[in-house]
Amino acid sequence: MSDTKNNWPLWEVFIRSKQGLGHKHVGSLHASDAEMAIGNARDVYTRRQEGVSIWVVPSESISASSPEDSESLFDPANDKVYRHPTFFVLPDEVNHM
Amino acid sequence: MIQTLEQFDAYVTAEKKIEPKDWMPDGYRKTLIRQISQHAHSEVVGMLPEGNWITRAPSLQRKAILLAKVQDEAGHGLYLYSAAETLGVERSDLVDDLLSGKAKYSSIFNYPVLTWADIGAIGWLVDGAAIMNQVPLCRCSYGPYSRAMMRVCKEESFHQRQGYSIMVELMKGNKAQREMAQDALDRWWWPSLMMFGPSDKDSEHSSQNMKWKIKRFTNDELRQRMVDMTVPQAECIGLKMPDKELKWNEDTGHHDFGEIDWDEFYNVLAGNGPCNKERLAVRNKAHDDGAWVREAAIAYAEKKLKTKG
Numbered sequence: 001m002s003d004t005k006n007n008w009p010l011w012e013v014f015i016r017s018k019q020g021l022g023h024k025h026v027g028s029l030h031a032s033d034a035e036m037a038i039g040n041a042r043d044v045y046t047r048r049q050e051g052v053s054i055w056v057v058p059s060e061s062i063s064a065s066s067p068e069d070s071e072s073l074f075d076p077a078n079d080k081v082y083r084h085p086t087f088f089v090l091p092d093e094v095n096h097m
Numbered sequence: 098m099i100q101t102l103e104q105f106d107a108y109v110t111a112e113k114k115i116e117p118k119d120w121m122p123d124g125y126r127k128t129l130i131r132q133i134s135q136h137a138h139s140e141v142v143g144m145l146p147e148g149n150w151i152t153r154a155p156s157l158q159r160k161a162i163l164l165a166k167v168q169d170e171a172g173h174g175l176y177l178y179s180a181a182e183t184l185g186v187e188r189s190d191l192v193d194d195l196l197s198g199k200a201k202y203s204s205i206f207n208y209p210v211l212t213w214a215d216i217g218a219i220g221w222l223v224d225g226a227a228i229m230n231q232v233p234l235c236r237c238s239y240g241p242y243s244r245a246m247m248r249v250c251k252e253e254s255f256h257q258r259q260g261y262s263i264m265v266e267l268m269k270g271n272k273a274q275r276e277m278a279q280d281a282l283d284r285w286w287w288p289s290l291m292m293f294g295p296s297d298k299d300s301e302h303s304s305q306n307m308k309w310k311i312k313r314f315t316n317d318e319l320r321q322r323m324v325d326m327t328v329p330q331a332e333c334i335g336l337k338m339p340d341k342e343l344k345w346n347e348d349t350g351h352h353d354f355g356e357i358d359w360d361e362f363y364n365v366l367a368g369n370g371p372c373n374k375e376r377l378a379v380r381n382k383a384h385d386d387g388a389w390v391r392e393a394a395i396a397y398a399e400k401k402l403k404t405k406g
Contacts, residue, residue: 007187007188007189008391008394008395010182027176027179027244027245027248028179028182029175029179030188032391032394032395032397032398033394033397033398033401036394036398043168043172044172044175044176047165047168047169047172047252048252064118066118067098067099067116067118067119067120068098070098071098
């Protein structure tokens with residue numbers, strides 16, 4: 001698990017702030033294993049009741065899209081404004097739909 | 098997508114945030130690594146002077162409060178090291194630079210903490226100055242730094258209030274207690290004003306950092322705010338500012354105040370403050386004493402992986 005310098009691996013921390021909400025990324029920390037990562041996450045990121053549940057994920061396990069791909073990934077959504085309901089104008093008489 | 102310096106500058110000028118994988122100029126990256134890691138080191142070293150007082154706090158409640166504050170400082174250091182790491186540096190390299198004395202941390206922690214009133218003055222003035230510096234950093238153009246600063250700022254205001262409340266309580270006490278509070282203010286006031294850094298005319302990093310929206314206000318602007326904010330708080334509890342030139346200026350709407358002893362500022366910065374050597378020695382000892390814990394944790398994690406097969 002350790003790299004050449006004997007560093008503890010890096011973990012990404014996700015916290016559910018209350019029941020009913022999803023886990024949200026809050027930051028990262030170093031720990032030797034998952035158990036310690038959860039313990040450290042509790043101390044570092046939930047000192048003021050910020051959470052009811054913690055996920056920790058080894059940072060190296062996360063695959064991320066790259067900024068160079070952002071046009072091909074996200075721009076096609078740009079010209080499909082009809083996906084938003086406000087694209088369709090309702091007659092004045094109809095207030096809600 | 099950002100690919101050139103022009104695009105980067107335009108993007109930042111438009112108040113958009115830069116994230117770790119975005120292209121950024123080398124200078125921007127270097128400046129942020131330097132600033133964020135120095136900031137993290139300051140949080141870590143800042144625990145040392147206060148940690149000394151945990152066992153000597155005057156009541157169980159004050160002890161619990163100080164313990165919580167010192168724990169917060171550790172947390173702030175960790176948020177900031179994480180933010181620095183998103184720029185492609187190793188945590189251990191940053192820590193090594195602190196331990197070897199290569200990296201700087203805030204000079205304020207090289208002053209001695211002599212009495213319980215100093216713990217009050219530190220929370221009130223040192224954390225007060227830190228908040229003044231940090232609130233604009235929440236809007237910093239670099240996303241991870243800005244997010245770390247939002248967390249820090251949320252927690253920091255408790256630090257300032259607990260410090261001020263120590264001063265309030267001492268000023269309600271007997272003559273010796275009031276003198277202790279005044280003495281702490283006398284010793285911490287000028288070093289706190291020095292926390293904003295050199296005067297604008299001598300500040301080497303200011304203008305580029307303003308352009309890059311790392312910095313939002315100049316050192317002197319923030320220092321003036323600190324003076325204007327703190328003077329009435331001192332007056333309100335009967336403390337006297339240790340500055341003969343301090344007076345309200347009707348025309349500017351601000352307080353005029355005396356000149357900072359810049360020789361002292363540069364001298365402490367150069368490593369010759371009252372506690373520079375002690376702080377680094379204590380930090381190094383703590384790091385060395387913890388070596389077996391770090392090694393044992395790694396060994397345990399590896400053993401568990403093996404037995405899992």
